[in-house]
Amino acid sequence: MLPKGHQTALVVAVAAAFLLGFAEWHAMQATDRAPRLLTGELWQRMSPDAKVAFVWGIGNLVDLEWAQTGAAGAVDKSFIPSLVRGLRGHSINDVVRKIDEYYATHPGELEGPVIDAIFQTVVIPAIRADDDGGKKAVTGKKTE
DSSP, X not given: OOOHHXXXXXXXXXXXXXXXXXXXXXXXXXXXXXXXXXXXXXXXXXXXXXXXXXHHHHHHHHHHHHHHHOTTSSTTTOSHHHHHHHHTTOOHHHHHHHHHHHHHHOGGGTTSBHHHHXXXXXXXXXXXXXXXXXXXXXXXXXXX
C-alpha cells in the first residue's frame, strides 16, 4: 500500500492523464466531424482476431437494432433489415474470408469503408439470390 501522500499524487496524476486524453479526443472531434469508418487499408493490417471482432460487432449492432425496433422497424431509413437478410446463414469467418477476397481482387477500393465491402461481397449477392430473380425489394415485400 502506498503512503497517503503518494496515493494522492497517484490519483492526481491519473486524473490529469484522463483529462488530457479527453481534451485531445474532444479537440479531434471538434475539428473533424466526418464519421470514421474502418477502411480496407486498415483491414489489411488487422489480425484475424480483430477482423472477427469487427464482424461480430456488426452482428451485435444488427441484433440490437432488430431487438429495439422489431422486424417492422424503420425499414425505410435503416440498412439493418438488409444486413439481417444478407448475413443470414453466413458464419463470421465466412464474412471475413469474403472481405479479404474482395480487397485482394479490388485493391482500388482499399480507401472505402469495410461495411461497403460487406454489402458488395455478402449482403447484396445473398439478397439477390433470395429474391427469386429480383422480384422482391430489400424489405422482403413483392414489388409491383
